[in-house]
Amino acid sequence: MKKLDISKLDVLSLIRYDACTRCGECTVTCPTGGEAQEDxxxxPRGKILRLRELHRAQYGLKAKLFGPKEIPQDQLTELSRRAYECTICGQCKTVCPAHLDTIEMWENMREFLVHNGLGPMPEHDQLIKSIENYDNPWMQPRTQRSRWARRLENDIKVKDALKEKCEVLYFVGCTAAYDPNIKEMALNTARILSKAKVDFGTLGNEEGCCGSTLLRTGLIDNARKMAEKNIEMFERAAPSIIVTSCAGCYKTIRQDYPKMGKVQPKVMHITEMVNELLDSGKLVLDKRMEQKVTFHDPCHLGRHNGLYDEPRRILRHVPGLELVEMERNRSESRCCGAGGGVKTAFPDLAQKISDIRIDDAEKSGADMLTTSCPFCYQSLKTTIEARGSKLKMTDLMELVASACKD
Ligand code: SF4
Ligand code: SF4
Structure with a gap:
């Protein structure tokens, strides 16, 4: 008989499972349950009730008096599949009247599943092995990590933060560093920092994956190793500020690293830094753009970190640019479908969710859709192209770089 080891379910999560009132508010807005699958x-409620049931069957009073109930393997496999069919978008957390921190619950549920040999999904194996062997999920050599910077103009100097002191450390992230379609995000970030005369550098080839993928799929021990390596380099570089252009790296370094080690520098997302640069006049956006733009809130930036105003303030700085909102925006924003390992393990589901988000963007009447996360960008852009939508996809830093004063 398979007996579940609950040692990895933290006490707070267990209390939260019991605190769920089964009201079902979360089932309406959940992108994977409520809208795309109707299952x-x-x-969220379904997962909570199933886990609670399994837990009681083995550790409840009846189990203590009469012995634990056998849990068929297919029920465990099903629970695992359901747990991973979640983008960890956090929409359920924002609507839950019992104020359950479902984001922490899902991550802890995955840690528990991994500990019991029930997770992650086999489709995640390649990504995980790649992070272990190459320090990035894309099976790219470490020696090529800083190659993106070769495409910068000659007058832009990216310091090696491990050799030269710099005030700001730009943490590039695996996707912007390696993905040919996303490299522009890193290039534009460097251009903007350089234009505003920010003293910045990167960790070059020494930068490792932030570990977000590992954390979100429940591989906490593996993530800790990545975090420790990066934190050690932050200490060596000793910048005042770490800035990221990836919403996932931002959430991981800002919220998860402090649970695993001490992060001395202030951690900022590039949208926060650009706001400061605009306020201080170090950056001026003066090129007119006669277009209508709508902003997609990345879950890791918005619901997970509360950065809703910063990207919108940037857009309002561009002369001629009109910001129109999608019906679901800010804390109600729909997810793009790519997070939480869903795109890798359940690409069809990710596609369905992304399609629904592009419907939202088209209905807003915008000509252009912008966001500030490489995963959202990639996912939404692919859908725009697949359905031949007239929307133009841009990364917010691409827009800022083109609107910058010469
Ligand atoms: S985090 Fe998002 S996808 Fe996951 S259960 Fe909550 S609403 Fe659904
Ligand atoms: S909204 Fe909160 S309390 Fe209501 S069913 Fe969902 S998780 Fe439970």
């Missing part, structure tokens, strides 16, 4: 078991 109760994949909804």
């Amino acid at each position: 109760e078991l994949v909804t």
